[in-house]
Amino acid sequence: MIKFLISAILILLSKIFMALWVYKDAKSRGIDPVIWTLLILFFSGSLIFLLYTLIIRKERNIICENCNFIQSDNLIYCGRCGNKMKIDRHDELDNNQGNKTFLAIGIILLISSIAIGSVFIYETISKDIDNIPISLMSVRTKYNDKWKESFRYKNGENTHKFKIKDKTILNCSWNIESGSIEVKLYDGDKQIREFNSNDNPDYNELIDLSDYKGSKITLKLKAKKALGKIHFFLE
Numbered sequence: 256m257i258k259f260l261i262s263a264i265l266i267l268l269s270k271i272f273m274a275l276w277v278y279k280d281a282k283s284r285g286i287d288p289v290i291w292t293l294l295i296l297f298f299s300g301s302l303i304f305l306l307y308t309l310i311i312r313k314e315r316n317i318i319c320e321n322c323n324f325i326q327s328d329n330l331i332y333c334g335r336c337g338n339k340m341k342i343d344r345h346d347e348l349d350n351n352q353g354n355k356t357f358l359a360i361g362i363i364l365l366i367s368s369i370a371i372g373s374v375f376i377y378e379t380i381s382k383d384i385d386n387i388p389i390s391l392m393s394v395r396t397k398y399n400d401k402w403k404e405s406f407r408y409k410n411g412e413n414t415h416k417f418k419i420k421d422k423t424i425l426n427c428s429w430n431i432e433s434g435s436i437e438v439k440l441y442d443g444d445k446q447i448r449e450f451n452s453n454d455n456p457d458y459n460e461l462i463d464l465s466d467y468k469g470s471k472i473t474l475k476l477k478a479k480k481a482l483g484k485i486h487f488f489l490e
């Protein structure tokens with residue numbers, strides 16, 4: 256949360272410095288400074304800033320003293336009469352000296368805020384992803400007396416109920432290549448069995464459930480960033 260606040264404050268500060276630079280720069284170029292400063296402050300600062308630096312500030316025209324032809328101040332000679340244009344870049348240079356500090360501070364602040372913001376976002380996502388129940392690239396068959404699933408990334412809890420009638424043996428097997436799974440068997444609220452892939456990443460067991468004939472056994476599976484496959488079925 257602190258990182259988020261710092262990031263937000265830095266973005267605000269970088270906006271202010273960029274706005275200061277744009278204000279002075281626009282004023283020295285005869286571009287309306289108020290509009291561009293307001294745009295920077297109240298819209299996406301970096302977007303408007305790019306638009307301004309890349310397009311708008313390039314647009315400075317001067318008039319030929321000889322024939323009144325208007326052209327860009329980048330050209331030394333008049334395009335119509337060939338008169339040497341009087342380009343006075345003194346103001347601009349003077350302004351730019353002091354102005355570059357605003358620009359540099361603005362950009363440094365913006366980059367730091369993006370860096371801190373990214374760390375904040377990354378931390379939030381990676382913290383949450385441990386708790387988000389997801390199954391990535393999984394193939395699953397889960398009905399009646401069968402639960403078969405393979406997955407590249409499985410997180411969270413799943414349950415399945417097995418009705419014990421004619422088939423009383425629960426065949427449990429798995430192969431967990433990374434991460435872990437934890438399995439618990441319940442008869443109602445009562446826990447019957449518990450096993451996990453930390454003890455046995457490659458596991459196969461036949462569990463006799465003939466004592467629970469006529470009831471429903473709940474299998475609870477808890478996966479943590481698991482990669483592999485599981486197979487539970489009654490036989």
Ligand SMILES: [Zn+2]
Pocket residue numbers: 319320321322323324333334335336337338
């Ligand atoms: Zn001219």
